[in-house]
Amino acid sequence: MTLIGVLGGSGTVGRVVVERLAGWGTGPLRIGGRDRDRxxxxCEAAPGVPAEPFRVDLDDAAALREFCAGCDVVVNCAGPSYRVLDRVARVALAGGAHYVDAAGDLVxxxxxxxxxxxxxxxxxxxFSAGLMPGLSGLLPRLLAADGPLARLDVYVGGAAAxxxxxxxDALLTRGPxxxxxxxxWRDGGIVPAALKPLRSVSLPGFRDRVHAWPFLSAEMSRLAAELGVAELRNYTVYVTEAIPEALARAWADDGAALDAHVPAVVAAAGADLAATGPYYAMLFQAVPRDPAPGRPRRLLLRTPDSYALSGVVAALTARELRAGTIPPGAHAASEVLSASRTLAALRDDPLVTGVELS
Ligand SMILES: NC(=O)c1ccc[n+]([C@@H]2O[C@H](COP(=O)([O-])OP(=O)(O)OC[C@H]3O[C@@H](n4cnc5c(N)ncnc54)[C@H](OP(=O)(O)O)[C@@H]3O)[C@@H](O)[C@H]2O)c1
Known part of the structure; x- marks a missing residue:
């Protein structure tokens, strides 16, 4: 039987990884965090499979080695990801395990x-085996499956705690x-200052009016380059302007450590939740270069909980690793998962409340 270790398995994302892996009967689990009781x-949420709680602080190299020992796959849901970087991955690989990170990025x-x-x-x-980055770079590939795109517009967001x-991590997601x-992205390169925020707009799949902030992520630049998309516009969608304002205040404040702004970001997300209730949407709109009839041009996916859905993606990635479909090496999930198989699995998942491919 293969053993899967879930570091941070008691957290918001990690709990869903545990639930899904247990539900699929992938085998015994080891669930790690600093608080053994948590x-x-x-572990109690993983009925039907042997699950072992494990006290481990990822800053403690010896404890981390012990946690990873004997695992076939280590799934990391502990962070902050942009401070952890490759620390857990190195120990997992050295111990002979495959590695999945619900976050992480090119860095x-x-x-x-x-x-x-x-x-x-x-x-x-x-890495990047979550919703964004993750599904955001994977799902639009379905719109390019029958030929290159002249244009791709991506809108991802909503309200989540x-x-x-x-x-x-949100505060650290900054810099080139x-x-x-x-x-x-236009004609093979990044065009700075090309777009403006779209304030108070209606978008398919999003409730009421929303605010869409252009952010060409590293994931989207790589996607555009790989697929040869002539123009790509990527927007993060907020239900109020509270989060972009909290982030802008933090980034403008040279005097204070970023951590001092954490309560403001948490409160801003709370204000969004109060405004609309929890929901998240991923909208991809494509213009094919060759507009043959029948080609899909729009993909819309809805979920009530973006964090939990990230856990589903991390669990699916661990399942693929166990099945041997992912080659050795360091990858982004969007570049090695099958978009069609992932969408098929998501259609069946209770955390996905709607998929429209048209
Ligand atoms: N790609 C995406 O779309 C996406 C979406 C959502 C979240 N994420 C990422 O997923 C990660 C988890 O987010 P979350 O909201 O689930 O966090 P969370 O609810 O705070 O959970 C964190 C988990 O990690 C454990 N942990 C924290 N520090 C640790 C340490 N030093 N050593 C060992 N375990 C530690 C915690 O348990 P203890 O406190 O007991 O240690 C807990 O189980 C973050 O990096 C986040 O950025 C990615």
Missing amino acids: AARA AIDALAGGGAAGLDHRAAV IGPLSAV RFGTALAA
């Missing part, structure tokens, strides 16, 4: 691959390695 409660992949990690020649490490740990605000 991990033990997460983490480069840190791992660039440093020549032991084990990468015969094991895989898959943000915990303090994820708020740190993560993406460029207000930029678009």
